[in-house]
Structure formats: C-alpha cells, structure tokens
Amino acid sequence: MSFHDLHHGDRPLLLPNAWDFASGAALADAGFAAIGTTSLGVAAAAGKPDAAGRTRAETVALARALSRLPVPVSVDIEGGFSTRPSDVADLVAELASFGVAGVNLEDGRADGTLAPLDHQTAVIAAVKRAAPHVFLNARTDTLWLGEPDLGETLRRTRAYAEAGADGVFVPGIADDADITAVLDAAPVPLNVLFLPGRTEYARLARLGVHRVSTGSLLFRTALRTAVVTALGVEGDGADRPVPSYADVQALLQGGGR
Structure with missing residues (x-):
C-alpha cells in the first residue's frame, strides 16, 4: 500500500516519529506501516535548537539513511530551510530521489511568526511541481504561535489544500468541534498530533481524522528513560517527568546544568 493510500484506510495512520536510523529501524521492525521524523530529535542529536533552520544537512543525511527501511518514510523539513520556494522545491526533489x-x-x-499566506502557498505549489508524487503534509502553527486562532487555521488549511498540499497538519488541535471544522474546511487528509490525555486515538478515529503522529514525544520519552535508567544504576529510584519541548530546547541552548 502506498503512503498516500495509508491516509485513506479504515482507521487513522499512526505515524511514529524517529530521530535517527536506529529509532526508525526499531519502529519499522515493530510493525508500523510508515515512519516519520521529528525535527526536535534530529536537531537535538546534532546539538542544535529546533525550528531554527540549521539542520538541513542532518535532515538530508537522515532521510537518505531512513530510505533503506522497508516502509514509507516522511521527513520533517521544518520550514524548508529557505524562504525561497525554488530552494524548498529542490530540497524535496532531492529527498524524493532517495x-x-x-x-x-x-x-x-x-x-515566532507565521509565513505570509501567499508566500506559503507559493512554496507548496513549487514543491508539488518539483516532486508531484511526494505526499506534502502542510503544517500550520496557528494554534501554537501567538493567540490560538481557529479562523486563521481554517483559512490556511483551505488555502494549502487548494495550492496542492496532499494533507494538512494542525499541531495543538484537540477539541472535537475544532477538528470537525478543519475536516470540513480542507478536502484533504488531516493529521493530528497525539497529545497524551487530550487526543485519544479512538476518539480521533471516530471524528474522521486520517493521520495521528507522535511528534517529539518518543524522543523526549527516550531522554527520560535514559536518565532514569542511569540514575537507577546506583539505586536512585527517583522518577523523572518526560521533558517538555521547551525543556529540551533549553538544554540545546545551554540552559541545562
């Protein structure tokens, strides 16, 4: 079954996000139908902050390695590592060649701002011209940056679908009414980020969501497990919470001890 087809099954595609080849290979071996990547994990592995546009080389290298897996791979390219539509299109064409x-x-x-809508639709159109067979999941951060704005979310997801995006992604969306509104606004598959305690898989399936991804959750959980296991060698039974996205960013920016 193709990656596109996996978005139209009888239940949402559960897409776990890897941060290196080993994590991707382990997830594929566990039976997941497809694997994504997490930009936070990729950046953290390189000692760089996420969402700063500084991990193009690392992203390409990981994509090349993960392409050896026996399942489809989707790569998080942040904002495309350039503001030039042609540069982003060239990057996606290179990934497609792998x-x-x-x-x-x-x-x-x-x-912390959003790209102008007309610019983002131009990027999406350029990518689809350069790599028409690559599933372009167009993410909008309208609920994560500034004041959450459902109206702007609907405007952007509809525009991205019209520009050629194969799917839309709204991280942070959780309420039934909001999810249904996006499903009604954009005639393409909707990706929802799994948020423990807020976005239960079964409920998302009932609503008609097409894809559920884990984002940086697996990577952050792996960090917690490593620390707890290391502390436990000397008998320290103290538990630790899973670090938040902000916690990891602080470590990468020199905020850790």
Whole structure:
C-alpha cells in the first residue's frame, strides 16, 4: 500500500516519529506501516535548537539513511530551510530521489511568526511541481504561535489544500468541534498530533481524522528513560517527568546544568 493510500484506510495512520536510523529501524521492525521524523530529535542529536533552520544537512543525511527501511518514510523539513520556494522545491526533489514518500512543511518561522499566506502557498505549489508524487503534509502553527486562532487555521488549511498540499497538519488541535471544522474546511487528509490525555486515538478515529503522529514525544520519552535508567544504576529510584519541548530546547541552548 502506498503512503498516500495509508491516509485513506479504515482507521487513522499512526505515524511514529524517529530521530535517527536506529529509532526508525526499531519502529519499522515493530510493525508500523510508515515512519516519520521529528525535527526536535534530529536537531537535538546534532546539538542544535529546533525550528531554527540549521539542520538541513542532518535532515538530508537522515532521510537518505531512513530510505533503506522497508516502509514509507516522511521527513520533517521544518520550514524548508529557505524562504525561497525554488530552494524548498529542490530540497524535496532531492529527498524524493532517495525514495522519501512524504514531507512535513510548516509555516511557523524561527522568530515566532507565521509565513505570509501567499508566500506559503507559493512554496507548496513549487514543491508539488518539483516532486508531484511526494505526499506534502502542510503544517500550520496557528494554534501554537501567538493567540490560538481557529479562523486563521481554517483559512490556511483551505488555502494549502487548494495550492496542492496532499494533507494538512494542525499541531495543538484537540477539541472535537475544532477538528470537525478543519475536516470540513480542507478536502484533504488531516493529521493530528497525539497529545497524551487530550487526543485519544479512538476518539480521533471516530471524528474522521486520517493521520495521528507522535511528534517529539518518543524522543523526549527516550531522554527520560535514559536518565532514569542511569540514575537507577546506583539505586536512585527517583522518577523523572518526560521533558517538555521547551525543556529540551533549553538544554540545546545551554540552559541545562
């Protein structure tokens, strides 16, 4: 079954996000139908902050390695590592040459703003011209940057679908009414980020969501497990919470001890 087809099954595609080849290979071996990547994990492995546009080389290298897996791979390319539509299109074409099946392209920028809508639709159109068979998951950060804005979310997801995106992704969306509104606004598959305690898989399936991804959760959980296991060698039974996205970013920016 193709990566596109996996978004139209009888239940949502559960897409776990890897951060290196070993994690991707382990997830594929566990039976997942497809594997994604997490930009936080890729950046953290390189000692760089996420969403700063500084991990193009690492992202390409990981994509090339993961393309050896026996399942489709979708690569998180942040905002495309360039503001030039042609540069982003060239990047996706390069990933396609490895056999990458999909990309995740976001409209959030490093300065905390959203890319202008007309610019983002131009990027999406350029990518689809350069790599028409790659599943382009167009992410909008309208609920994560600034004040959450459902109206802007609907405007952007509809525009991204019209520009050629194969799917849309709204991280942070959780309420039934909001999810249904996006499903009604954009006639393409909807990706929802799994948020423990807020976005139960079975409920998302009932609503008609097409894809559920784990984002940085697996990577952050792996960090917690490593620390707890290491502390346990000397008998320290103290538990630790899973670090948040902000916690990991702080470590990468020199905020850790």
